Structure formats: structure tokens, C-alpha cells
Amino acid sequence: MHLSVQGSRTKDIMRTLTVPTAIFLPLNLINGFFGMNFDTLPLIHNQTGAWRATVALTLIVVFWRKRYLARTGR
Numbered sequence: 001m002h003l004s005v006q007g008s009r010t011k012d013i014m015r016t017l018t019v020p021t022a023i024f025l026p027l028n029l030i031n032g033f034f035g036m037n038f039d040t041l042p043l044i045h046n047q048t049g050a051w052r053a054t055v056a057l058t059l060i061v062v063f064w065r066k067r068y069l070a071r072t073g074r
Contacts (some may be wrong), residue, residue: 026057
């Protein structure tokens with residue numbers, strides 16, 4: 001009984017920690033890319049570069065979740 005309650009509590013904690021991680025991970029990825037000290041990175045000198053990267057990343061995630069980008073068994 002104790003192990004069942006402990007497993008349920010662990011599951012609830014992991015669910016709570018997953019939500020902020022899912023929100024902040026893409027933001028950290030974009031910030032890490034545009035925070036590099038290089039002049040030759042694409043979209044770095046463009047005012048809308050960060051927004052374009054965000055839209056592109058969002059579309060990739062949406063298409064991957066809908067399995068448009070999934071590999072086939074061929």
C-alpha cells in the first residue's frame with residue numbers, strides 16, 4: 001500500500017514539473033541560439049529573426065505531433 005501511494009505521489013510531482021519544462025524549454029533553445037557571440041549566424045541581424053525562428057520551431061513541433069514528419073516503415 002505504501003509503495004502504491006508513493007508511486008502516485010511521484011507521478012503527480014512529475015506531471016507538475018513537466019508543464020513548466022514544456023513551456024520554458026523552447027524559449028531557452030531560441031535564447032541560446034540568439035545569445036551566441038557570432039556574427040555569421042542566420043537571422044541574427046534581422047529584427048524579425050527571433051519571431052521567424054519561433055514560428056518555424058512551432059510549425060515543426062505541430063507537424064511532428066500530427067505525424068506529418070514521422071518516418072514511414074518503408
